[in-house]
Amino acid sequence: MAIPIAPHAWHRNREGLGIWEGRGRVVATGVGTSPTARRWDEKPDTSMGALTIMAIRRAIEDAGIMPDEIDGIVLTPESTTGVSNDPNAPAPAGWDSVFKSVDYPQAGITRGDIDWILLNMPELKNVEFRMNGPVCMSVAFTTAAEAVSRGLTKTCLVVRGWHNLGGRYYVGQGAAALDTASGPAKYGSIWGMPACASTAMVFEEYCNKYGKSHDMMAPFIVEERRNGLMNPDGYYTQHRPEMMTVDDYLSGRWIAKPANIYDNDLPIQAALAVVFTTPELAAHHKLKPVYILNHAQTRPELQGAVPTLNEWERATDRMGRMLYEGAGIGPEDVSFENMYDGFTLFHQFHLEGLRFGSRGEKRGYALDLYQTDISIDGPNPVSPSGGNNGNGRTRWWNHRDCILQIQGRSPSQIKRPAEIGISGAHVPNFCDALVWAASAD
Amino acid sequence: MGCVCRLAGDAYKGEGLAFLISFDIDGTLEFGDPPGGITVEMVRRAQQLGFLIGSCSDRFPSAQRALWEAREIKVDFVAAKHMLPDIRSRFDATKYLHIGDRELDQQLAQQAGFEFFWDHEGVAEPWLAWLETHAD
Amino acid sequence: MIPAHSSITSLRGAQLRKQSPVPNDLDRPFYDACNEDRLVLQHCGACNRFQFPPRAMCPRCGNPGLAWKQVTGRGRIQSRVVVYDSPVSTLIPDQPFNVATISLEEEPELTMLSHLPGVPVDKVPIGATVEVFFESTPATGQKVPEWKLVSHEAPQTPR
Numbered sequence: 001m002a003i004p005i006a007p008h009a010w011h012r013n014r015e016g017l018g019i020w021e022g023r024g025r026v027v028a029t030g031v032g033t034s035p036t037a038r039r040w041d042e043k044p045d046t047s048m049g050a051l052t053i054m055a056i057r058r059a060i061e062d063a064g065i066m067p068d069e070i071d072g073i074v075l076t077p078e079s080t081t082g083v084s085n086d087p088n089a090p091a092p093a094g095w096d097s098v099f100k101s102v103d104y105p106q107a108g109i110t111r112g113d114i115d116w117i118l119l120n121m122p123e124l125k126n127v128e129f130r131m132n133g134p135v136c137m138s139v140a141f142t143t144a145a146e147a148v149s150r151g152l153t154k155t156c157l158v159v160r161g162w163h164n165l166g167g168r169y170y171v172g173q174g175a176a177a178l179d180t181a182s183g184p185a186k187y188g189s190i191w192g193m194p195a196c197a198s199t200a201m202v203f204e205e206y207c208n209k210y211g212k213s214h215d216m217m218a219p220f221i222v223e224e225r226r227n228g229l230m231n232p233d234g235y236y237t238q239h240r241p242e243m244m245t246v247d248d249y250l251s252g253r254w255i256a257k258p259a260n261i262y263d264n265d266l267p268i269q270a271a272l273a274v275v276f277t278t279p280e281l282a283a284h285h286k287l288k289p290v291y292i293l294n295h296a297q298t299r300p301e302l303q304g305a306v307p308t309l310n311e312w313e314r315a316t317d318r319m320g321r322m323l324y325e326g327a328g329i330g331p332e333d334v335s336f337e338n339m340y341d342g343f344t345l346f347h348q349f350h351l352e353g354l355r356f357g358s359r360g361e362k363r364g365y366a367l368d369l370y371q372t373d374i375s376i377d378g379p380n381p382v383s384p385s386g387g388n389n390g391n392g393r394t395r396w397w398n399h400r401d402c403i404l405q406i407q408g409r410s411p412s413q414i415k416r417p418a419e420i421g422i423s424g425a426h427v428p429n430f431c432d433a434l435v436w437a438a439s440a441d
Numbered sequence: 442m443g444c445v446c447r448l449a450g451d452a453y454k455g456e457g458l459a460f461l462i463s464f465d466i467d468g469t470l471e472f473g474d475p476p477g478g479i480t481v482e483m484v485r486r487a488q489q490l491g492f493l494i495g496s497c498s499d500r501f502p503s504a505q506r507a508l509w510e511a512r513e514i515k516v517d518f519v520a521a522k523h524m525l526p527d528i529r530s531r532f533d534a535t536k537y538l539h540i541g542d543r544e545l546d547q548q549l550a551q552q553a554g555f556e557f558f559w560d561h562e563g564v565a566e567p568w569l570a571w572l573e574t575h576a577d
Numbered sequence: 578m579i580p581a582h583s584s585i586t587s588l589r590g591a592q593l594r595k596q597s598p599v600p601n602d603l604d605r606p607f608y609d610a611c612n613e614d615r616l617v618l619q620h621c622g623a624c625n626r627f628q629f630p631p632r633a634m635c636p637r638c639g640n641p642g643l644a645w646k647q648v649t650g651r652g653r654i655q656s657r658v659v660v661y662d663s664p665v666s667t668l669i670p671d672q673p674f675n676v677a678t679i680s681l682e683e684e685p686e687l688t689m690l691s692h693l694p695g696v697p698v699d700k701v702p703i704g705a706t707v708e709v710f711f712e713s714t715p716a717t718g719q720k721v722p723e724w725k726l727v728s729h730e731a732p733q734t735p736r
Contacts, residue, residue, distance in 0.1 A: 166475070170542065176664040181596040181717040187630035190595045190714070190721065191676050191690045192668035197658050201678055205656040208703055237661070240504070248501030253523035254673075257659040261499055302636040303628050304688035306678055308655065311686065405548055525614075544669055545662060 006143040007369040015299040020294040020326040022149025024440025027289035030275035036235040037180040037269040044098035048163035049108025051271035059273035064286025072129030072153025074144040076160040077112040097406025107430035129153035137283025138425040138432035142295040161271035200259035203345040205309040209363030214258040220370040227412040228390020235392030265342035265388035284412040293435040294326035315429040327435040329353040338398035341386035349428040381414040398423040461534040466498040468542035469560040478564040525553035594667040595715035604631040611720040619643040627684040650709035655680040657701040691724040
């Protein structure tokens with residue numbers, strides 16, 4: 001049966017909507033994170049599907065509830081990686097002895113699937129509400145927030161898995177190995193730009209306009225790595241516990257100058273599940289509930305081959321205004337920001353749109369802010385989760401950490417009181433973001 | 442025994458013939474990610490025979506040093522992959538070789554005036570033949 | 578099928594071997610015009626707005642009745658990257674190479690891409706005026722728009 005996505009009416013993508021009707025009526029409680037791996041070793045027990053099931057069970061246990069209390073799932077089915085793979089390839093040998101299968105052979109391997117999850121998790125016997133939040137887990141989070149606020153599900157899992165197949169990154173593979181280019185990708189691919197190039201293009205425009213330089217990114221990168229290495233669930237902590245120095249970052253080779261290799265995140269295998277519910281039901285959950293005060297969306301203007309600086313600034317300014325309007329707060333109320341950083345060079349656009357750490361500036365100040373104390377101990381904790389740069393490539397370390405910060409149990413807990421935080425992903429002009437808070441007051 | 446790595450700026454001026462081998466790490470060396478076919482023992486053997494050895498990799502330099510230290514190998518250099526020209530200028534060698542698993546490794550090696558072997562070619566330790574060739 | 582052409586614009590004396598784009602029903606007017614050395618873009622009459630790449634409707638208002646209109650082919654260099662690690666096999670031998678965004682005279686928010694043939698790597702004059710010409714791609718001969726400097730004004734100095 002086809003799984004629906006959120007109707008357009010659920011999107012909060014314009015100003016003037018006032019306070020969100022669901023403000024304070026949706027909370028997050030339990031968080032479940034799978035172990036990470038660099039690549040899949042083709043064993044069923046370490047597949048994306050297996051990690052997803054593990055994350056779900058951990059989230060339910062973390063919330064202190066029973067599986068049969070779950071009545072809804074919102075899932076991001078897509079999982080992208082750096083290696084081309086055949087979307088119709090059969091499951092590897094031995095798969096069927098471990099997992100029950102659905103029609104789509106790659107379910108649980110390179111694509112998430114709610115039916116596959118329910119087939120392989122019989123304990124989730126009361127799930128009736130099912131919805132996909134496509135493309136990005138941010139979409140799943142905002143979709144689930146709306147669904148709970150509308151009473152469509154009372155205790156809902158928000159889920160995403162990431163896969164990374166064996167082999168090296170996508171250079172010279174698949175369509176990139178051909179001498180012709182087809183499909184919508186051709187408008188960009190014939191110019192030979194790697195994935196980070198569009199972001200680097202806008203970053204270059206930013207630096208030229210505001211008189212900044214790539215070197216100014218170094219303190220942010222190093223601080224993110226430091227924060228990520230505090231996270232026992234992060235890839236680097238588990239597999240490569242190496243602290244990066246400023247010199248290390250600045251020595252990185254260019255991929256698409258001004259983006260160097262360390263501005264690009266590392267693909268990994270991992271999964272996350274979070275329990276959303278109502279404040280009333282959260283009373284019997286184990287952990288302090290984290291309130292969602294608002295969510296908002298921006299989408300691309302789709303006018304040119306790559307976005308412009310103007311478009312990214314318009315989009316992120318608008319995101320900031322929409323978030324604050326619907327939550328009934330202002331920039332001065334925000335304790336920390338956990339906006340997306342994969343690629344690192346666009347994090348500042350998100351941050352400036354929120355006016356986080358601004359001393360009155362609207363734009364062009366973020367790289368200067370990076371030169372100040374942006375640590376978890378300082379007055380303006382930037383990306384305390386460590387993001388993808390600090391933990392490996394997912395689109396959820398930032399969201400996860402917002403919940404943990406407000407619950408007071410983040411491994412990189414900020415020193416100032418964590419009352420209100422904002423997270424969102426992914427690119428500045430295609431973003432779903434949420435305002436998280438310790439109370440609805 | 443700890444590993445002492447020559448710091449940047451310590452130019453090597455050997456007497457007689459000197460051969461330099463730079464190893465990519467990921468996809469090339471057995472402790473890389475993904476692991477490659479060149480073993481630590483091959484590297485140690487080359488060093489014992491007098492080759493200048495080190496790594497030029499996408500791992501950041503401080504991480505490269507830590508990897509070699511963990512295997513108790515004193516490398517002569519570590520650098521980012523694109524710094525092969527700098528390695529060439531710092532060390533006065535008769536032959537310079539870079540071993541890697543990507544077209545980019547080959548391209549960077551050739552641009553820097555290094556000979557290049559693919560990782561799968563390197564497992565045969567072809568550099569050992571240089572010692573015989575230059576024995577006279 | 579356009580006969581393959583052997584002439585490819587040089588960059589630093591090396592040839593940039595772009596992949597040949599394969600036209601489809603939606604973008605065939607664009608690529609046919611390229612083969613005639615004309616730059617045409619979709620235009621939404623309701624929004625009075627050009628857009629690229631081609632789409633089935635205007636993303637702003639949903640108007641499916643987009644018209645193809647020829648534009649002057651003049652623009653300015655808005656930004657640039659230098660590609661050192663391209664994913665595209667045919668371009669790997671030529672790296673590093675420039676990729677610039679060109680902002681069109683008729684629609685400054687509409688950006689197209691260019692390798693800026695003839696411009697030295699990492700010496701891109703941001704803000705300089707450019708005009709379009711059409712370059713054959715090696716595999717099928719399909720032409721694509723490229724851009725050349727008209728004047729070397731550089732109001733913003735590249736770093």
